[in-house]
Ligand SMILES: Nc1ncnc2c1ncn2[C@@H]1O[C@H](COP(=O)(O)OP(=O)(O)OP(=O)(O)O)[C@@H](O)[C@H]1O
């Protein structure tokens with residue numbers, strides 16, 4: 252079993268033992284501290300007493316712009332593993348980290364090297380690599396992957412300052428989510444699986460308005476200005492990461508309503524890279540064929556503008572991919588079972604698990620459309636990938652369900 256949990260005393264840089272060991276060991280912790288005013292930081296090693304064991308975390312990267320559904324996706328992923336995720340107990344109330352029994356999700360905003368004032372003074376956005384410490388990101392993700400405990404900085408979104416670091420111990424599944432998980436080649440190479448949430452400008456705008464106007468009291472003009480100010484850096488540093496992703500969830504305006512500008516009905520594509528170890532793309536009806544399917548009728552209730560699925564092979568940044576697409580939205584979530592029964596390679600443990608997950612989180616954004624459906628499916632694929640990696644390490648073939 253994997254987890255190295257930190258206590259508060261003890262020794263130096265030793266990896267977890269190579270045999271299962273539930274006793275305490277002394278261990279080096281890689282950390283960085285920062286000066287709130289200057290944004291300058293220094294690093295070092297502190298020693299902790301830790302309990303170690305052999306299993307090393309599987310590392311997942313999730314990239315997207317701010318406000319594009321990363322937190323919602325993470326809640327769906329954690330739920331697939333059966334637990335609820337919470338901030339570290341007794342830690343900084345403004346921590347960005349979420350921990351469940353199986354997963355630890357860290358937010359890469361914590362590797363901002365410049366605080367809000369520092370960025371303003373230097374005239375750079377948080378998306379600019381110069382505002383982020385990729386060396387530390389790499390060292391700490393690598394350390395976690397090797398089973399070591401780290402002391403990770405915290406970027407406080409409430410104050411805009413860099414807070415004192417928090418201790419992160421290696422979980423079974425370590426998720427790094429944020430703006431740049433695939434930007435730095437060294438970090439990218441540590442990922443066992445990567446996902447990019449590709450939200451089109453029109454949809455991003457609609458979601459931002461919904462959240463920032465309704466929930467945060469921002470004006471329409473300020474939301475528009477903030478999106479436009481970020482756009483050059485988004486195009487230069489964030490968007491190109493999608494070429495490296497093993498799965499991309501692309502969210503576009505519907506094609507079912509001519510000239511739709513409401514952004515409520517969505518066309519969502521799940522782009523799955525072929526040939527990725529431990530990842531078999533989902534397919535509709537017949538693997539490798541090109542399919543167009545309108546399921547509305549006796550088994551699926553559809554009000555205007557209906558629902559349309561498509562599936563087929565394609566290329567994406569020179570890679571062979573399979574693409575599953577859903578345009579439209581569900582009227583009745585319980586009827587999703589009809590769609591689920593026509594999909595294969597879902598990596599569910601039992602018939603209807605996708606539908607069950609979707610019903611469980613019917614109140615999450617996107618539960619009535621392809622965003623929720625594909626996020627749930629990717630969550631199941633990650634569970635499958637994790638189980639295969641663990642079984643491989645143990646020298647046994649994974650007992651994975653391929654419903
Ligand atoms: N699938 C979806 N359908 C509709 N709206 C969505 C969807 N996903 C997210 N949103 C909207 O976007 C907002 C942000 O979602 P979420 O908090 O999951 O994104 P995030 O990427 O974690 O944001 P941030 O990085 O700013 O914390 C939600 O409050 C909701 O308004």
Ligand SMILES: O=C(CO)[C@H](O)[C@H](O)COP(=O)(O)O
Pocket residue numbers: 316317360367377378407408409411430
């Ligand atoms: O792009 C972002 C990722 O979440 C944020 O804008 C960035 O982290 C800066 O945060 P804040 O706006 O709170 O200073």
